[in-house]
Amino acid sequence: MDYAQLRKIMVEEQIAARGINNQRVLDAFLKVERHKFIPKELEVNAYADFPLPIGEGQTISQPYIVALMTDTLGLTGEERVLEIGTGSGYQTAILAELAKEVYTVERLIDLSERAENALKEAGYTNIRIKSGDGTQGWPEFAPFDRIIVTAASPNIPKPLVAQLKENGRLILPLGESISQILTLVEKHNAKINTKQICGCVFVPLIGKYSTEAN
Ligand code: SAM
Numbered sequence: 099m100d101y102a103q104l105r106k107i108m109v110e111e112q113i114a115a116r117g118i119n120n121q122r123v124l125d126a127f128l129k130v131e132r133h134k135f136i137p138k139e140l141e142v143n144a145y146a147d148f149p150l151p152i153g154e155g156q157t158i159s160q161p162y163i164v165a166l167m168t169d170t171l172g173l174t175g176e177e178r179v180l181e182i183g184t185g186s187g188y189q190t191a192i193l194a195e196l197a198k199e200v201y202t203v204e205r206l207i208d209l210s211e212r213a214e215n216a217l218k219e220a221g222y223t224n225i226r227i228k229s230g231d232g233t234q235g236w237p238e239f240a241p242f243d244r245i246i247v248t249a250a251s252p253n254i255p256k257p258l259v260a261q262l263k264e265n266g267r268l269i270l271p272l273g274e275s276i277s278q279i280l281t282l283v284e285k286h287n288a289k290i291n292t293k294q295i296c297g298c299v300f301v302p303l304i305g306k307y308s309t310e311a312n
Contacts, residue, residue, distance in 0.1 A: 101133055104145040108132075112147050113165045123169050126195035127161065135188040135216050154206050156301055158186045159248065163280075163298060167269050170282055170295065171244045173197045178239070180261065182232030183248035183303065187213030193246070194222045201225075201239050203232035205304060233305030235261040242266065250278045250300040255307035259283070259290060271300040 109127050118124065133144035136158055140150050149157045159167075168189070171179070173196040184190055184204035190213065193200045202225065204210035210229040217225055228236070232247070233255040240261035247258070247270035254270065262268050262285050271278035272292075280295040302308075 099142065101131065101145070105132070108145040108147075108161055112160075112162050116162055116166075118162075118165050118169050120169055122173075122175075122196060123165060126168070126192050127165060129195060130188065130191045131220070132158075132161070132188055134220065135186040135191070135213070152186045152209065153212075154209055156185055156206070156209060158188055159300070164189050164192060166295070167246055167248070167280065168192055168196065170269050170280075171246060171267055173244065177243035179244040179246065180236055180239075180242040180258075181246050181248065182235075182258070184210055184213045184227060185248060187217045187227075189246070189248055190225060190227070191217060191220055191222065194225050197224075197244070199224050199226070201236050201242070202227050203236060204229055205231060231305040233257065233303060233307035237261065244268070247271070247303060248300065249303035250275065251303040251308040253308065254281075254283055254290070254292075255303075255305070257307055259285070264288070269295075270303075271298050275302055 133141045149160050152158050177197040178199045179193050179197045181202040184202040190202045207229045214227050235257040241263040243266050245268040250271040266285050268283040272281040277299050280298045282293045284291050
């Protein structure tokens, strides 16, 4: 199968055609080999316009949603990014192409180890990965210029807001389990502003600070 050709079609028909035109972002999607981040038996669908199961009841998001979240972060190459929900490691690889350093946290150890292997094999040297509860952020390396949460939460976890730099951006699917609103959070003068982007459906963020009470 000509995966480079499938990536080109994915970028043109699913990402650029829906309005994402930042060339750095498009180039990252042309480069990262999505089929290397998903289970072998699903490889033929790696560049299709829908999410796929990655094991442990979790999913890799549809390419367009990964692109939309990435584009909204507005990365220039200088940023330190925190990602919560490593999953397959595909979004992590895209971020590593576009930012200076990526710190990524995954709750499930098996997924975390699989993603770590795939990212090592792809040759990235600007990624740190750990298994744990990402709703607590990663205090040792805070603050972050950008934070991306790739699982759904009914609230914005407080530690993540605290670990976001002034003028930083955080993106997350905000809402209940059935469906959520992809939301951009910006921090200015220690206050946050939120902007709704679109409806979405993600697996739940399961952790200490992803409950209404927090
Ligand atoms: N971005 C991923 C990719 O490219 O494959 C997809 C992520 S998947 C939609 C969401 C992930 O968030 C799952 O792997 C899930 O285990 C993880 N997750 C859920 N709650 C978490 C938490 N508190 N901390 C870290 N990861 C969490």
